[in-house]
Amino acid sequence: MKKLEHLTVISNQPIALDTYEILLEGDLVQQINRPGQFVHIQISEGDYHKLRRPLSIASYNHNKSQMTLIYKVVGDGLNWMSQLSEGDSLNVLGPLGNGFETENLFGEKILVIGGGVGVPPLYALCQHLSEHNDVTAVLGYQSRAQIFYENQFKDVSDTLIATNDGSYGQKGFVTDIITDLNDDFTTYFACGPLEMLSAVQQQLQYLDGYLSIEERMGCGIGACFACVREAHNDKGYVKICQDGPVFHSSEVTL
Amino acid sequence: MKKLEHLTVISNQPIALDTYEILLEGDLVQQINRPGQFVHIQISEGDYHKLRRPLSIASYNHNKSQMTLIYKVVGDGLNWMSQLSEGDSLNVLGPLGNGFETENLFGEKILVIGGGVGVPPLYALCQHLSEHNDVTAVLGYQSRAQIFYENQFKDVSDTLIATNDGSYGQKGFVTDIITDLNDDFTTYFACGPLEMLSAVQQQLQYLDGYLSIEERMGCGIGACFACVREAHNDKGYVKICQDGPVFHSSEVTL
Amino acid sequence: MNLTVNLGGLTLQNPIMPSSGCFGFGREFSEFYDLNELGAIVIKAATGDKRFGNTTPRVAETPSGMLNAIGLQNPGVDQIIEKELPFLQQFHTPVIANVAGSQLEEYVEVTEKLAAQQVVKAIEINISCPNVQEGGIQFGTDPTLAYDLTEQVKKVCPKPLFVKLSPNVTDITTIAQAVEEAGADGLSMINTLTGMKIDLHTQQPLIANETGGLSGPAIKPIAIRMIHQVRSQTTLPIIGMGGISTTEDIIEFLLAGANAVAVGTANFQNPFVCQNLIDELPETLEKYGFQSLDEVKGAVTS
Amino acid sequence: MNLTVNLGGLTLQNPIMPSSGCFGFGREFSEFYDLNELGAIVIKAATGDKRFGNTTPRVAETPSGMLNAIGLQNPGVDQIIEKELPFLQQFHTPVIANVAGSQLEEYVEVTEKLAAQQVVKAIEINISCPNVQEGGIQFGTDPTLAYDLTEQVKKVCPKPLFVKLSPNVTDITTIAQAVEEAGADGLSMINTLTGMKIDLHTQQPLIANETGGLSGPAIKPIAIRMIHQVRSQTTLPIIGMGGISTTEDIIEFLLAGANAVAVGTANFQNPFVCQNLIDELPETLEKYGFQSLDEVKGAVTS
Numbered sequence A, B: 001m002k003k004l005e006h007l008t009v010i011s012n013q014p015i016a017l018d019t020y021e022i023l024l025e026g027d028l029v030q031q032i033n034r035p036g037q038f039v040h041i042q043i044s045e046g047d048y049h050k051l052r053r054p055l056s057i058a059s060y061n062h063n064k065s066q067m068t069l070i071y072k073v074v075g076d077g078l079n080w081m082s083q084l085s086e087g088d089s090l091n092v093l094g095p096l097g098n099g100f101e102t103e104n105l106f107g108e109k110i111l112v113i114g115g116g117v118g119v120p121p122l123y124a125l126c127q128h129l130s131e132h133n134d135v136t137a138v139l140g141y142q143s144r145a146q147i148f149y150e151n152q153f154k155d156v157s158d159t160l161i162a163t164n165d166g167s168y169g170q171k172g173f174v175t176d177i178i179t180d181l182n183d184d185f186t187t188y189f190a191c192g193p194l195e196m197l198s199a200v201q202q203q204l205q206y207l208d209g210y211l212s213i214e215e216r217m218g219c220g221i222g223a224c225f226a227c228v229r230e231a232h233n234d235k236g237y238v239k240i241c242q243d244g245p246v247f248h249s250s251e252v253t254l
Numbered sequence C, D: 001m002n003l004t005v006n007l008g009g010l011t012l013q014n015p016i017m018p019s020s021g022c023f024g025f026g027r028e029f030s031e032f033y034d035l036n037e038l039g040a041i042v043i044k045a046a047t048g049d050k051r052f053g054n055t056t057p058r059v060a061e062t063p064s065g066m067l068n069a070i071g072l073q074n075p076g077v078d079q080i081i082e083k084e085l086p087f088l089q090q091f092h093t094p095v096i097a098n099v100a101g102s103q104l105e106e107y108v109e110v111t112e113k114l115a116a117q118q119v120v121k122a123i124e125i126n127i128s129c130p131n132v133q134e135g136g137i138q139f140g141t142d143p144t145l146a147y148d149l150t151e152q153v154k155k156v157c158p159k160p161l162f163v164k165l166s167p168n169v170t171d172i173t174t175i176a177q178a179v180e181e182a183g184a185d186g187l188s189m190i191n192t193l194t195g196m197k198i199d200l201h202t203q204q205p206l207i208a209n210e211t212g213g214l215s216g217p218a219i220k221p222i223a224i225r226m227i228h229q230v231r232s233q234t235t236l237p238i239i240g241m242g243g244i245s246t247t248e249d250i251i252e253f254l255l256a257g258a259n260a261v262a263v264g265t266a267n268f269q270n271p272f273v274c275q276n277l278i279d280e281l282p283e284t285l286e287k288y289g290f291q292s293l294d295e296v297k298g299a300v301t302s
């Protein structure tokens, strides 16, 4: 069930260039049932900023009622958020969306592909998948300064890193790394910028793939039709917030 | 000289019903040269609230670079301010206006009249006047719960209190108390709601009087013509923020 | 406190409803609270055929407001009747169906079909749409076009007909007068103001459609002005909207001359907002000295 | 970075100026910084005779904006020439004089007097004023009235003439076109949108004049849209305004098609704002990849 709740900030700290990790606590966390779901964050009192900000759940712990979000400050809203500190409260709507379907995967070789601020939800995904599967994570960042969670990913997957400028790991894009992998993956999961998803969709069309897509949002719950994409289904479209944000690669047009 | 400065909150606490006293520190305080001047307060980051709030300086201390404001929460802006605490900063423009002229008063019997949120600037005034004069303060409040600074005023003046509902002091208005005073005052100073000022202006027309007037403000510095009142002068008007907020009772039309 | 209002023959248990386009067809919000609590439900615009709407991005944030250019995406009137209205039948809350189109005939056809549905208790026509036959000029900006449209639609609409006015006009009173003379049973005001935001990174409009409709608290002073202006010339019921997010806002709209209010953008920030406003309205009315809604009506600013 | 702009024959050292009515005649702000730093100074509206203006309250706060109904208070053109302009002579900053009136003849008379002053480098006529001879209809809402006014004023105005457009119109492009054809040398846009706020305690409009002009960030999306619309039909210089408070806002206006910008409401919150914006503009331009103002002009959103 979706909830609207003031969560308590447990910690909030920079973990890479312009990138922060925030740990939040509250009952809402109990409602999270899959990696890949997201929450919708109100900025300040919401007087000046009328739209919430969608952020993926990077990891969650039902026992502690805690979840982690990882976010890159791009504008005023997340800049405000980066200034929160322990004990502050944050107005959160969620969990939203359907997340990654991992329930039926056992003993598979799985490829997880992330780029930039698309990386966060893949961490909880890798945690889950790694319980019963063999997971390889290919993560792309702009440069060394932007990299985060490398060790966390290494704990739960084979992790390969690409940077656009070659300042760390392999120089180039995630697709360059994938070309060099000769493993027989059965399934892939990807989250990142549209251009990356589109290149991956092309490159791995022979595989069963799941893409997590971003779009500017209004309501976040399927009511306003802001976040629509054309799709190969009856209706001819999907709503990212309600039908996604994760889609089978054959369903959506990028 | 007028300054724009982030002052530091030293303390901020309720002192009567919906009424707060805030102590602020900063260089701006050095510029205050008279009781009755005011400051113009920005609410929060000023994104949603575009207009500043004018508040009288209740007292100031050049040695400590500190000043006190006393304010009654009437709307969103001052409600925000009431939540500030020690160490927070407040964006202040000031000092503005000309304040009360007390320099030429020695050995006089002076009447000081205040109503509600008009009381604060009269405290610094009484402090100054009492150095060389004999001061009687008549203060009106709605009811007992709204009274503040009674003891502070008593320290520097003969203080008489009226409440509208009679819950403390004399029941009625300040004008009722004034009627009963048979002292020979030479000068009076008044600050409070328009109806009070107007009644006092009538009642004490034979005296030299100075009225501190409130009006909704834009700029607070004399540039926007928001706070104009008709007046008996060349121009036919005064700007409260620039020419006032204190006027000789014969100059302004209430 | 009795919050009942009568809106041109339509009785609402309270004056608060979500506005068209900001509540879908109710389904999503029914996960948050019981839709029976609402005064009415205004559903998303229906057109003759299904529409996909505009390219994304379709929304952008602005100071105390937002832009949207959804582009009237909807499954078409027949699908709405078949797939969406049955869900709303379970509630006793009156449904107001919002109608849009590119031609007069489309409005008439869609209205006729929707007005025939038992669950639909009133029709609201959105006349901010461009008229393709008149070269894209909006029905709502020309009194003659607005008159014709209202007159023709009213012929097929036995239920109360509300006309939703566009604020993008020099003089809203002439449009209001035209639609009243043409037989409108009520007015909804205001729709969004046309605005634009440019993305400094791409140096292009942020909304793919270039312009979008500005809504939210930013436009409230314009809505209040226009309702106040129109109220001075008509006794038609007015559904007021534009930036409502608090019970104080609601009272301000009622004082300006609205009989009921619709809440749009605020639903996105707080999906519970309509329920909260309904709960809190009596207390706020009392705070400002009103013992009933009629007393507010009596105090309408003249 | 070179910030010089050419505005219809008028050269400014940078594109930033305070807007009319928000800067008085400069005196108060000269206590805060050196007015020589400004691109230009637009002074308060002048009318033929002195005006006292409206009853107070004249201003009210609204979400991310404000309403004002100052009512063109000013000492009259002769007093302005005698008492205010001499003060501005000490600065090398070009002065743009804003002109208002109730009749065509008043605009002509005031313009003629002001344009004859050496310190005045350009005239801006505010056509949002009601024309008393035409029963109160605003000069700026009717293309024919706007044309006549501009044409007559231009006859007595040898200096660049800017016409300041009202946004309270159905189609701003027709007004822009009319004043261009009538001989305007440039456009200023936008003036305020008419709005209202009701005080819940008194149940009356908060502004004594009932309605006031809405300004501030709330109206920025509307200003951007209108400038973008008008830019697509004209090469006249445009002074853009409406809600500017940051250097990002300025770049957004330039990308929409403005050649220079004016800052109004923001001066009240921060008297240093124009100076700050001038200081910070080069850095912000670089942040978005611009090496000069011309590059921004080249990137104007089409």
Ligand SMILES: Cc1cc2nc3c(=O)[nH]c(=O)nc-3n(C[C@H](O)[C@H](O)[C@H](O)COP(=O)(O)OP(=O)(O)OC[C@H]3O[C@@H](n4cnc5c(N)ncnc54)[C@H](O)[C@@H]3O)c2cc1C
Pocket: A038, A051, A052, A053, A054, A055, A056, A057, A070, A071, A072, A073, A074, A075, A076, A077, A078, A079, A117, A118, A120, A121, A213, A214, A215, A216, A217, A245, C060, C061
């Ligand atoms: C389902 C989903 C999950 C996301 N998860 C993450 C995450 O885990 N970490 C992370 O750093 N970012 C994530 N993003 C992107 C994030 O929402 C934006 O970066 C953020 O909203 C920017 O807010 P701002 O106030 O800093 O920027 P501003 O540019 O000031 O925001 C203005 C408006 O634009 C919207 N907006 C701006 N950029 C984007 C964008 N890329 N996508 C969607 N809306 C945008 C904002 O929501 C807001 O309404 C996600 C987006 C979606 C749709």
Ligand SMILES: Cc1cc2nc3c(=O)[nH]c(=O)nc-3n(C[C@H](O)[C@H](O)[C@H](O)COP(=O)(O)OP(=O)(O)OC[C@H]3O[C@@H](n4cnc5c(N)ncnc54)[C@H](O)[C@@H]3O)c2cc1C
Pocket: B038, B051, B052, B053, B054, B055, B056, B057, B070, B071, B072, B073, B074, B075, B076, B077, B078, B079, B117, B118, B120, B121, B213, B214, B215, B216, B217, B245, D060, D061
């Ligand atoms: C020169 C001067 C000195 C003042 N000194 C004091 C003081 O020492 N203590 C105190 O409690 N109050 C004082 N006031 C009144 C105080 O400014 C208002 O109560 C305050 O601005 C209300 O702000 P708000 O955000 O709480 O209310 P809101 O109603 O939300 O304010 C909205 C807008 O209205 C304006 N406004 C509302 N009420 C008034 C008012 N009575 N006078 C002027 N503007 C108003 C605000 O400035 C703001 O722009 C003074 C006013 C003036 C003009």
Ligand SMILES: Cc1cc2nc3c(=O)[nH]c(=O)nc-3n(C[C@H](O)[C@H](O)[C@H](O)COP(=O)(O)O)c2cc1C
Pocket: A218, A224, C019, C020, C021, C022, C044, C045, C068, C070, C072, C098, C126, C164, C190, C191, C192, C214, C215, C216, C217, C219, C241, C242, C243, C244, C262, C263, C264, C265, C266
């Ligand atoms: C995302 C969105 C979609 C909208 N869709 C419609 C619509 O389909 N039909 C309509 O008449 N109005 C539509 N509107 C306008 C609203 O119903 C309302 O008139 C306007 O947003 C002002 O109210 P607000 O400020 O409370 O949002 C839409 C508004 C938004 C924000």
Ligand SMILES: Cc1cc2nc3c(=O)[nH]c(=O)nc-3n(C[C@H](O)[C@H](O)[C@H](O)COP(=O)(O)O)c2cc1C
Pocket: B218, B224, D019, D020, D021, D022, D044, D045, D068, D070, D072, D098, D126, D164, D190, D191, D192, D214, D215, D216, D217, D219, D241, D242, D243, D244, D262, D263, D264, D265, D266
């Ligand atoms: C208090 C005030 C007074 C104004 N007076 C005038 C005026 O005399 N003449 C004029 O053309 N515009 C006047 N304006 C309009 C501004 O110049 C400007 O066009 C408008 O406020 C939008 O810009 P902003 O949002 O930056 O304030 C006034 C605006 C305000 C807020």
Ligand code: FES
Pocket: A216, A217, A218, A219, A220, A221, A222, A223, A224, A225, A226, A227, A228, A239, A240, A241, A242
């Ligand atoms: S954001 Fe409203 S439908 Fe997806």
Ligand code: FES
Pocket: B216, B217, B218, B219, B220, B221, B222, B223, B224, B225, B226, B227, B228, B239, B240, B241, B242
């Ligand atoms: S508040 Fe602007 S002149 Fe007084």
